[in-house]
Amino acid sequence: xxxxxxxxxxxxxxxxxxxxxxxxxxxxxxxxxxxxxxxxxxxxxxxxxxxxxxxxxxxxxxxxxxxxxxxxxxxxxxxxxxxxxxxxxxxxxxxxxxxxxxxxxxxxxxxxxxxxxxxxxxxxxxxxxxxxxxxxxxxxxxxxxxxxxxxxxxxxxxxxxxxxxxxxxxxxxxxxxxxxxxxxxxxxxxxxxxxxxxxxxxxxxxxxxxxxxxxxxxxxxxxxxxxxxxxxxxxxxxxxxxxxxxxxxxxxxxxxxxxxxxxxxxxxxxxxxxxxxxxxxxxxxxxxxxxxxxxxxxxxxxxxxxxxxxxxxxxxxxxxxxxxxxxxxxxxxxxxxxxxxxxxxxxxxxxxxxxxxxxxxxxxxxxxxxxxxxxxxxxxxxxxxxxxxxxxxxxxxxxxxxxxxxxxxxxxxxxxxxxxxxxxxxxxxxxxxxxxxxxxxxxxxxxxxxxxxxxxxxxxxxxxxxxxxxxxxxxxxxxxxxxxxxxxxxxxxxxxxxxxxxxxxxxxxxxxxxxxxx
Amino acid sequence: xxxxxxxxxxxxxxxxxxxxxxxxxxxxxxxxxxxxxxxxxxxxxxxxxxxxxxxxxxxxxxxxxxxxxxxxxxxxxxxxxxxxxxxxxxxxxxxxxxxxxxxxxxxxxxxxxxxxxxxxxxxxxxxxxxxxxxxxxxxxxxxxxxxxxxxxxxxxxxxxxxxxxxxxxxxxxxxxxxxxxxxxxxxxxxxxxxxxxxxxxxxxxxxxxxxxxxxxxxxxxxxxxxxxxxxxxxxxxxxxxxxxxxxxxxxxxxxxxxxxxxxxxxxxxxxxxxxxxxxxxxxxxxxxxxxxxxxxxxxxxxxxxxxxxxxxxxxxxxxxxxxxxxxxxxxxxxxxxxxxxxxxxxxxxxxxxxxxxxxxxxxxxxxxxxxxxxx
Numbered sequence: 001x002x003x004x005x006x007x008x009x010x011x012x013x014x015x016x017x018x019x020x021x022x023x024x025x026x027x028x029x030x031x032x033x034x035x036x037x038x039x040x041x042x043x044x045x046x047x048x049x050x051x052x053x054x055x056x057x058x059x060x061x062x063x064x065x066x067x068x069x070x071x072x073x074x075x076x077x078x079x080x081x082x083x084x085x086x087x088x089x090x091x092x093x094x095x096x097x098x099x100x101x102x103x104x105x106x107x108x109x110x111x112x113x114x115x116x117x118x119x120x121x122x123x124x125x126x127x128x129x130x131x132x133x134x135x136x137x138x139x140x141x142x143x144x145x146x147x148x149x150x151x152x153x154x155x156x157x158x159x160x161x162x163x164x165x166x167x168x169x170x171x172x173x174x175x176x177x178x179x180x181x182x183x184x185x186x187x188x189x190x191x192x193x194x195x196x197x198x199x200x201x202x203x204x205x206x207x208x209x210x211x212x213x214x215x216x217x218x219x220x221x222x223x224x225x226x227x228x229x230x231x232x233x234x235x236x237x238x239x240x241x242x243x244x245x246x247x248x249x250x251x252x253x254x255x256x257x258x259x260x261x262x263x264x265x266x267x268x269x270x271x272x273x274x275x276x277x278x279x280x281x282x283x284x285x286x287x288x289x290x291x292x293x294x295x296x297x298x299x300x301x302x303x304x305x306x307x308x309x310x311x312x313x314x315x316x317x318x319x320x321x322x323x324x325x326x327x328x329x330x331x332x333x334x335x336x337x338x339x340x341x342x343x344x345x346x347x348x349x350x351x352x353x354x355x356x357x358x359x360x361x362x363x364x365x366x367x368x369x370x371x372x373x374x375x376x377x378x379x380x381x382x383x384x385x386x387x388x389x390x391x392x393x394x395x396x397x398x399x400x401x402x403x404x405x406x407x408x409x410x411x412x413x414x415x416x417x418x419x420x421x422x423x424x425x426x427x428x429x430x431x432x433x434x435x436x437x438x439x440x441x442x443x444x445x446x447x448x449x450x451x452x453x454x455x456x457x458x459x460x461x462x463x464x465x466x467x468x469x470x471x472x473x474x475x476x477x478x479x480x481x482x483x484x485x486x487x488x489x490x491x492x493x494x495x496x497x498x499x500x501x502x503x504x505x506x507x508x509x510x511x512x513x514x515x516x517x518x
Numbered sequence: 519x520x521x522x523x524x525x526x527x528x529x530x531x532x533x534x535x536x537x538x539x540x541x542x543x544x545x546x547x548x549x550x551x552x553x554x555x556x557x558x559x560x561x562x563x564x565x566x567x568x569x570x571x572x573x574x575x576x577x578x579x580x581x582x583x584x585x586x587x588x589x590x591x592x593x594x595x596x597x598x599x600x601x602x603x604x605x606x607x608x609x610x611x612x613x614x615x616x617x618x619x620x621x622x623x624x625x626x627x628x629x630x631x632x633x634x635x636x637x638x639x640x641x642x643x644x645x646x647x648x649x650x651x652x653x654x655x656x657x658x659x660x661x662x663x664x665x666x667x668x669x670x671x672x673x674x675x676x677x678x679x680x681x682x683x684x685x686x687x688x689x690x691x692x693x694x695x696x697x698x699x700x701x702x703x704x705x706x707x708x709x710x711x712x713x714x715x716x717x718x719x720x721x722x723x724x725x726x727x728x729x730x731x732x733x734x735x736x737x738x739x740x741x742x743x744x745x746x747x748x749x750x751x752x753x754x755x756x757x758x759x760x761x762x763x764x765x766x767x768x769x770x771x772x773x774x775x776x777x778x779x780x781x782x783x784x785x786x787x788x789x790x791x792x793x794x795x796x797x798x799x800x801x802x803x804x805x806x807x808x809x810x811x812x813x814x815x816x817x818x819x820x821x822x823x824x825x826x827x828x829x830x831x832x833x834x835x836x837x838x839x840x841x842x843x844x845x846x847x848x849x850x851x852x853x854x855x856x857x858x859x860x861x862x863x864x865x866x867x868x869x870x871x872x873x874x875x876x877x878x879x880x881x882x883x884x885x886x887x888x889x890x891x892x893x
Contacts, residue, residue, distance in 0.1 A: 186887070197884055204878065205887045210857070218888040221876035416671060440853035 093448030144276020158303025710826030824863030
């Protein structure tokens with residue numbers, strides 16, 4: 001066994017890299033296309049003139065930067081990034097990081113796949129349609145659902161699809177207006193509230209009971225003839241599996257609602273438990289959480305959505321079908337909710353996820369679950385010996401699944417060092433900042449870690465060693481920890497309030513400029 | 519020299535606690551406490567905060583009142599305060615606290631620190647209201663008010679954040695009025711007394727616990743929209759005290775009695791700051807059917823009835839009906855309960871039991887949370 005490697009002399013690359021728009025110099029061009037040859041012009045005519053009213057009148061506001069500077073800028077950004085492929089990202093609890101096999105990147109780069117066009121005739125894309133079809137069969141087997149769509153471009157999008165299908169289902173039964181509420185639990189993924197709300201539903205959130213399991217009596221008090229569905233995650237973000245989940249489903253069904261299982265992250269129960277046996281009508285997987293495709297900094301992603309036969313008629317179009325001899329796209333589905341994404345979703349992720357699943361086989365999927373849970377329990381057992389650290393609902397006698405929400409409250413009480421300070425010190429070891437918790441913090445001073453099947457025992461030990469050292473430092477010299485990090489050259493926001501003020505931050509350059517003008 | 523901190527120490531705060539007197543209000547009680555061997559606590563607590571601030575003395579000016587009301591603990595902590603005002607050493611009262619608060623506010627302090635308990639908070643509230651940021655150093659026997667830090671360390675931490683310019687916002691926190699005689703007689707009787715403006719930081723009594731959350735105002739406005747949209751014509755809406763119900767009235771364009779109960783029908787004010795009797799008259803005359811009570815959770819303790827809204831008596835609640843109660847609260851306020859149930863203490867145990875179960879608390883437009891409610 002290798003010795004524990006903690007990167008004690010880590011130094012993060014970090015500087016004030018300008019925004020690419022700030023690098024823009026008027027007139028500079030990265031590419032100068034040659035003039036069109038005379039013979040071509042003679043042959044095709046005035047192509048630009050034929051665009052007529054489709055021709056945009058104003059030039060797009062694009063940065064004017066040379067190729068060399070674009071390349072420099074891009075590499076600088078990658079150097080500054082503490083990305084998944086260069087850090088021990090056990091940190092990203094609830095995100096479910098796992099290794100993205102390089103061979104799958106080669107696969108999706110193959111011209112046979114990369115050069116496909118979504119407007120091609122079905123007969124010329126039998127290969128990728130076969131893969132869509134085959135991956136759907138695998139998902140059906142893993143979940144027990146009857147049909148899947150791979151069209152949603154991410155987990156939230158799949159949950160939104162579920163909410164849209166719930167609405168179509170109740171509308172068809174004449175109860176569309178009456179059933180205007182969905183129920184979720186406070187430790188479920190936030191999209192289980194947000195996506196139905198976006199689809200027009202009112203949201204009721206259930207609290208946990210004293211053991212951290214969703215409160216069954218609260219559900220009984222919440223359901224009514226207005227209940228459209230329950231949207232719940234299990235195990236929830238604190239890592240506790242709800243053993244009464246079938247009871248939850250039964251109560252919602254008795255009230256006339258549907259039950260949606262958010263299994264974005266199915267690492268705890270692949271090959272162990274299925275949505276169908278718990279009675280669910282719908283479920284989804286984030287293929288980047290469970291089936292190894294890249295998180296890709298927020299996409300492009302794939303949310304695989306599945307449902308029982310009774311709901312299949314509402315699935316987005318087209319579905320991928322097989323008539324025994326050829327694969328084809330079925331656009332003729334009269335009761336569909338319509339499209340939720342252009343074309344057929346992100347085919348590159350479907351190919352990667354299919355390849356990963358084929359490499360593992362059924363036994364391999366089960367092994368993923370076993371190792372994820374084993375890794376997590378190994379790490380939990382070690383970490384709970386760290387002074388100042390406890391876990392949510394510690395001592396409730398329930399074994400944690402694939403992640404744990406810890407709490408640094410004891411450390412904070414003892415030393416004044418809370419989770420934010422620990423987090424800033426941790427990056428001095430070359431480990432990505434960890435995920436604390438969704439808001440509001442129900443568990444004080446939270447830290448959520450998720451060591452899925454990808455990580456070796458050396459990775460787990462490295463994480464333990466680094467956190468142990470931060471705890472030890474906090475008791476010995478809290479001011480030292482408060483001033484961290486030391487291995488990162490610009491480590492605090494100049495203006496802490498700015499990030500909390502929607503008037504001052506923006507997600508895009510255009511929005512930023514607009515807000516500055518106001 | 520950057521900011522100005524104000525400091526008030528209530529020298530007799532906390533005197534009764536260790537000797538079991540459940541409070542220190544009034545000179546007679548303070549004398550009895552001293553006879554029982556009580557030692558003053560407030561200057562010790564204030565000193566703990568001041569010593570943490572002392573290393574940064576070059577960055578702020580400390581303004582305070584003479585001797586035991588601040589000067590002495592400040593000097594003991596190694597600080598050189600600017601002293602204003604005058605007192606009779608050893609014989610200070612709530613009036614001195616009120617004068618000190620007003621004068622420190624007028625001297626332009628950026629944060630007013632005061633060591634004491636609920637009584638001290640009431641005096642500060644009388645003098646300055648929400649005109650200057652304040653933060654309590656917990657030193658009193660009983661602290662029901664949400665304006666105190668949970669410990670002296672957290673108080674110093676919050677003050678440091680103010681000093682560093684890292685406090686993102688301030689919020690109005692409850693000052694409670696507890697009847698000490700009733701407490702000593704085994705009864706808890708509390709009223710909502712007023713509000714002070716405190717840093718919107720985690721670790722205060724009513725802890726928000728979620729540093730990144732913004733927009734208390736936006737959250738309240740969203741709750742208000744939810745309530746207003748559900749209002750039905752020709753029905754009485756009895757709107758309880760507090761800043762959350764105030765947001766409802768603001769959304770209606772109506773004035774709110776912050777510490778009292780107002781009544782609305784058809785989006786118009788029917789009556790302001792009503793008593794139990796007036797409410798019963800209204801309900802009796804107009805007929806209760808459809809009437810609705812809108813209340814929030816008071817302070818960090820989770821009371822829905824029986825603290826600060828005694829006008830909403832058992833008779834009023836019964837006249838309206840227990841299934842016609844709308845509870846509203848920001849989700850951070852519920853999170854701060856850390857799993858503890860909401861509480862009711864109407865004075866009618868049978869009614870308390872009927873109210874128990876789960877309340878569906880409105881936390882935003884289109885969003886509610888089921889919260890256990892215990893008698």
